[in-house]
Amino acid sequence: MRDVVVVGGGLCGLAAAYELHKNHIPTTLIEVKPELGGSLQTKTVNGFIFDGAMMAHDIAEPGRFEAYLAELGIMDHAFVTDEGRLAFDAGNRVLIDALARRIESIPRMMRMAVSTLGRFDDGRFSICMENGMLLDARALVVAIPALYAERVFYTLTPEISYRLLDYRYDTITRVSVGYRTSDGLPLVIPPDTPLTEIQCLTGTPRTPSKNGTVIQAALRFAAHDLPDDPVGELAALMGWPPNPDADHIATWPHSDPAQWRQSDHPRTVAHIQSLLPAGVALANSDYVPTSAPPHLDERVQQGIDAARRIIAHIG
Ligand SMILES: Cc1cc2nc3c(=O)[nH]c(=O)nc-3n(C[C@H](O)[C@H](O)[C@H](O)COP(=O)(O)OP(=O)(O)OC[C@H]3O[C@@H](n4cnc5c(N)ncnc54)[C@H](O)[C@@H]3O)c2cc1C
Structure with missing residues (x-):
């Protein structure tokens, strides 16, 4: 069984994967595109x-x-x-390439999309891929925009899915x-x-x-x-x-979420975070509880924080 699966190889996912790897947690990274880096090009x-x-x-x-x-x-x-x-x-590609080098040794599943997340009877998370493959993990970092996370969470935590469905860009x-x-x-x-x-x-x-x-x-x-x-x-x-x-x-x-401009966005993000099952962390600029466009270092920190929550969870 994989210890942790990181879904999404953009900046947040890479920073989370590196933090997990640094802490000797067996980690697998899944990215749908042929290249890492997401929107940082x-x-x-x-x-x-x-x-x-x-x-x-x-x-x-x-x-x-x-x-x-x-x-x-x-x-x-x-x-x-x-x-x-x-x-x-x-x-900005410099940062992506450096992180990618640091996690060269961890398993990467490229050109593979996570379709839905769920749970086996014994508590392990199930990760269903769009190609029909089924994986399992003790914990998950979901580092993808709300646009895609909405579908991914539908089976595991439908209420998160409903909240993410409201996102406009x-x-x-x-x-x-x-x-x-x-x-x-x-x-x-x-x-x-x-x-x-x-x-x-x-x-x-x-x-x-x-x-x-x-x-x-x-x-x-x-x-x-x-x-x-x-x-x-x-x-x-x-x-x-x-x-x-x-x-x-x-x-x-789909660049910035229009939600950044809404006064209740921080509350919505806090609510979504509170709905996450133990062992699942969410990291992406869509879930920043502020209205100001944040900086790259804050995106990296978001990935690191998500990884640290997972490390605390799995001990
Ligand atoms: C025009 C523009 C301006 C921006 N300005 C700012 C800004 O000022 N401040 C800011 O913080 N952010 C900004 N962003 C967002 C910024 O690019 C991200 O904050 C940053 O790159 C962090 O990336 P990420 O990992 O959060 O997400 P992304 O770069 O979106 O990475 C997500 C990754 O997940 C992959 N993925 C998606 N779905 C699946 C799936 N089902 N299975 C597997 N993989 C999947 C994607 O292919 C992608 O590689 C901007 C984005 C754009 C497009």
Whole structure:
């Protein structure tokens, strides 16, 4: 029998799996996609390094994350941005790759989706896979968004499933551009536009030369509403040169849960957590009891905390 199964190989799941592995708990990781990392993706275009989901400045305030990065051996990949935040020279993927290396020896079931969770008569958890395979475990870390967890919990704890069914998501299109200059690029978001956030890194290791600029913008556009030339329109709207030296577009139909903006969200999350059977931990940014978009180090901590609850449970 497996001791612990971690469902979901995004940042939270990886941080949980590493914490369990560090504490010598036999752990198996299940991830439906062919690659680990979930929504943390990094793309390099013409020497410019862009993050697809969370933006570079969302990593952590300096002082909060360095010890962990040193433990993972990636402190030399971190630098402090002009805004005073930590960022990775080669994109957020650095963190995923480092965690993946640390848990290289644990069993990984890739391209396999967990369909439902349940319980055998003797108290072990059953993990039913979409391909019909049935696994068992003493404890579980569920590190997947509410969108998928809703179905997964339906047999084990239907009330959790009903609560997760209420989740609604915002859609974000992240348009990233790179210029081989660091001068004269206006950054003030004009009023009444679909632009919600803009972040600029100049002369950092994420540009091919010292004078380069990487700009990442978040637009409230679904893929089907996107203009024909989103990069050109963004450049025109902001007053940037029309043809950037690199660009990248990523549309996220389910980015942030709209629940983050609701005043009763912390109570809902606390209620969902209270409904979890002993031996099951839930970890993902959908279950953060705050309204502010949190940072990467907090997602890692969520995974670590989930693993520690499981370690306490199984002794
Ligand atoms: C545009 C955008 C902006 C964001 N901004 C922020 C932000 O500011 N702050 C923040 O904290 N977070 C933000 N997020 C979310 C952020 O990406 C996550 O917080 C972070 O990557 C942690 O990942 P995770 O492990 O919680 O979830 P994910 O990255 O979603 O990973 C979940 C993993 O589980 C896998 N999976 C799903 N269902 C199953 C299944 N049934 N069986 C097996 N595997 C399964 C998925 O394939 C995925 O790899 C943003 C996301 C997007 C898309």
